[in-house]
Amino acid sequence: MLSSGAIEAVSAAFGVLFKGRNFVRLVGGLLVTIRIAAVSVALSLFFGTLFGMLMTTKNRLVCAVCKVYLEFMRIMPQLVLLFMAYYGLTRVSGISLSGEAASVLVFTLWGTAEMGDLVRGALQSVPAHQYDSGKAVGLTDRQVFCFVILPQTLRRLVPLSMNLVTRMIKTTSLVVFVGVIEVVKIGQQIIEANRLKVPSSSIAVYAVIFMMYFAVCWLVSLAAGMIEKRQKE
Numbered sequence: 001m002l003s004s005g006a007i008e009a010v011s012a013a014f015g016v017l018f019k020g021r022n023f024v025r026l027v028g029g030l031l032v033t034i035r036i037a038a039v040s041v042a043l044s045l046f047f048g049t050l051f052g053m054l055m056t057t058k059n060r061l062v063c064a065v066c067k068v069y070l071e072f073m074r075i076m077p078q079l080v081l082l083f084m085a086y087y088g089l090t091r092v093s094g095i096s097l098s099g100e101a102a103s104v105l106v107f108t109l110w111g112t113a114e115m116g117d118l119v120r121g122a123l124q125s126v127p128a129h130q131y132d133s134g135k136a137v138g139l140t141d142r143q144v145f146c147f148v149i150l151p152q153t154l155r156r157l158v159p160l161s162m163n164l165v166t167r168m169i170k171t172t173s174l175v176v177f178v179g180v181i182e183v184v185k186i187g188q189q190i191i192e193a194n195r196l197k198v199p200s201s202s203i204a205v206y207a208v209i210f211m212m213y214f215a216v217c218w219l220v221s222l223a224a225g226m227i228e229k230r231q232k233e
Contacts (some may be wrong), residue, residue, distance in 0.1 A: 009081050016194045016201040017208055025190070026205075029183035031210050032100075036182070037169045044111025045161065051112050052119020073113035077133040079174050081106045088101070099180035107168055115166050122156040123149065125223070161222035166217040173213075183209055 019022050073081075086102040089095050097105065126149050132182045134144035177186040187205045194201040 014204040017204055022190050025186050026183055027185035032182040033172045036100060036103050037172050040107035040111055041165050041168055043108040044115050047112040048115020049119050051116030055116055055120040056123050070113045070117055073110050078110060078171055082178050099178040102178055103175040111168055118160045122153040126152050158227050162220055166220050169217055
């Protein structure tokens, strides 16, 4: 059982969230997070699909370049890439990007690499006899790919791509380091403004931020489950 003092401290901490417009500000920050994630995911799915198809080409030079790009994006931490895009790009080329633009650029480059590898794996997992069967009924190579191989590939990609989407949503918390005012940054501002008055305010604020991230990722997982279920019907 919690003591009366502990209950009062928790109540005061959560009361901070509903003081003034604090909770509204958190929701607004969450919308910024969702916007960055949504744009990055959409671009990553498109370019990643093209990149994955490119990775399956028989040209050794193209495959080598794709592999170097994939490994670079996997090895390099996203935070370092954010700093390179936000600070380094301006110094090297004179191109000035906003925090949101730099974030979308980095997450798209990273997501394209990860999505491309998923597409490559899905394409290569389709049995070879599927190609032969399509050609046996008179389909051209392009028709075989579009009407036989691609539908099977997309079905295999659904659970894997949704996992990547949730990872990208959670990784958007890094954009706070390049000046983007999103949900984590607003949470820090609320904590700093109320820490002296309510020492335990950080617990409540971070708990709510956690629940916000959980809710968004949970909805994505539900959507993935519904899509998989519909595909099996």
